[in-house]
Amino acid sequence: MNLNLVMRKGLNMGNRLLMGMTVGLVAMFAAAAGYANCGNCDGDKCKGDMKDHAHAAEVGKPAPWFTATDANGNTHDLAALTRQGKIVVLEWFSPGCPFVQKHYAKGSTMNDLAKKYADKDVVWLAVSSTYDLSAGDVAKAAEQWSINHPVLMDQTGKIGRMYGAKTTPNMFIISKEGVLVYSGAIDNDPTAGAPKTGEDAINYVDRALTELLGGKAVTTAETRAYGCSVKYAKEQANASESKMDNAGVACGCEGGGTDKPKEKDKDKDKGKAA
C-alpha cells in the first residue's frame, strides 16, 4: 500500500500520508460495513445525482441508494445498477418466517420470478435486516432453498429503515430510471398457506415488472405488505428515527454524509503509534 512510500519519502510528508492511510482505513471499514461508495460525497453534501437518492423511500420518488454486501461477501451498489439501466427488485427476507416459507418452501414464487426476469435486465436482491441472523445463517437458508439471487446483509437495519421495510416479505421495485415504482406485498393473498393460483390471484411484482418492461406505468404502485415483522434490534428504533427525518441516508455514506474521517481521533492514535 502506501506504507512503502511513507518510508522512502521521509517524515515531512508525514501528515499527508497519515491522512491517506486513515482515509484508506476508513474506506476499508466502510467497505466492511457495506458502504464502499463514499465517492458520492463532497464534504457533507452529496455529489451530483446522488443527492436525489439520499432520503427515505417514497413511491414515485427517486429510490434511496445504498451499497451492501451479500451473504457470500459480494458487494452490490444500487446506484451502479441503476446507471447500468437495470430494474431492481428488493425482497425483504427471513427464513424463519412462515410467510417467507410460503414463497420458498410451499411454493417457489421468489425463485421463479427472479429466474423469469433474470435475462430481462431485472436484478433481484433479497435483503436480510434481522439483527441477529448472520451471513452464515442466511447462506445456509439460501442453499437449502436453492436461492440463486443474492441476499444482502443488513443486520444494522439501515437499509430496512431507508425503505420502511416492515414485514418479511416486503417488496420494492426500482425502475431503470432509479424511481421507486412499487412498494408492498408480493401478492394479494395475505396468508401463510401455499401460494394461491387461479383467476383471482394477483402477483403484484410479476404484474409490475411486465408493465415496466412493456414501457407502461405500474397500475398498482402501493399495497399493504403482509408477513412477520422485520426483526430490527430494539435499540435501533429510537436511534435511526431522527436520522431518517434529516435525510440521514446522506449519499449512502456511513456516519452522515461525509467521507472525511473523524480526523482528531484518528490522528491522535496514529501519532502515538509513530
Added chain:
Amino acid sequence: MNQMLYIVAMAVMLIGAATAVGASGGGESAEQVTKITLLTDRGTISPGGSMRVGLMFEMKEHWHIYWRNPGEAGLPPRVRWKLPEGFVMSDLRWPTPVQFDQGGGIVGYGYMGKVMLLATLTAPSAEKLETNKSIYIAADVDWLVCNNVCLPGKTAVSVEAAVGEGAIPGAKNEALFAYWDKRLPERDAVKVTQVTGEVGRRVTATMAWGKPVTDATFFPLPDTEVMVTVVKVTNRGEQADVALSVRPIGKLKADAIRVRGLVVWMEDGRRRSSEVDLPLRSAHQEARRK
C-alpha cells in the same frame, strides 16, 4: 487451545441449531402456545331464536395474536364456520385490542393473555327444525401467534347445543359473555368534530368527549382501499387530535371514502373505545373544488 476450539465448536453448533431454516421458537407449535375453545352463552337455542357464540383464544405468556387490523405486520385469525342447515352466524365482533411495538417501531394491534371473539347464531324457524335435537357448531380456525417468531396455526373446534323451546335458566356462560361484551367497542361514545386533509396527504381528525379523558389513541380498521397509519395523537383534555397518513392502494374508485377506526381512551379508570367514521375526499376532488 483445545478448550478454545471446543468453545468455538459449541458456539457454532448452538448458532446452527437455533437458526435452522424453518426453526420456530424452541420448537413449539402454534397449537401448543394457543388454546382455542368454542363456547355458547347458553345450552339451548330455540327455533327462530339466537344464541351467543364465543371463540376463546388463550395464549401462553409472551405470545400474542392479532386484531382484525394486525397493524404493520402480522395476520388476524380467520374463522370459517361449519353450521347445520339453515343456521346463520353473524360477523365476528372483536374486543378492543392493545397496541404494541413489534420491534423497531413496527406497530401491531392484538391480544395477549386471552381474548374471546363474539358472534350471534340464529336458528331457522320451527318448520325447518327438529326440536329436542343436538346440533354441532363448528369452526376451522387459522391463526398466527407470535413472540419473537411467528407460528401459523390451524385447528378445528366445535361445541354442542340443544334445540328447544325456552332457555334453560342459569345459563352456563353468561358471566363470561358479559365480561367480553364490556370489552367490545361502543358506538357514538365520542364525537368527531372536525376532519381536515385528504387521501394521499396528512389527515387530522378532532375527537370530542364533553368531559376530560386521557390516553386517547386511534386504531384504524382494516380497509381495502387505503392504508392508514397513525402519525400522532395529541390529548387535550376533553378533546384529542388524531393525525393520520392515508395512502391509496392502487387507484381510488370513488371521490370520497370513509376511514373507519376505533378511538380508544381511559375514562374514570376504565378503558373504553368507540368506532368512528372519518369522511375524506380524495386529492383530485379537492383540487377540482379550488
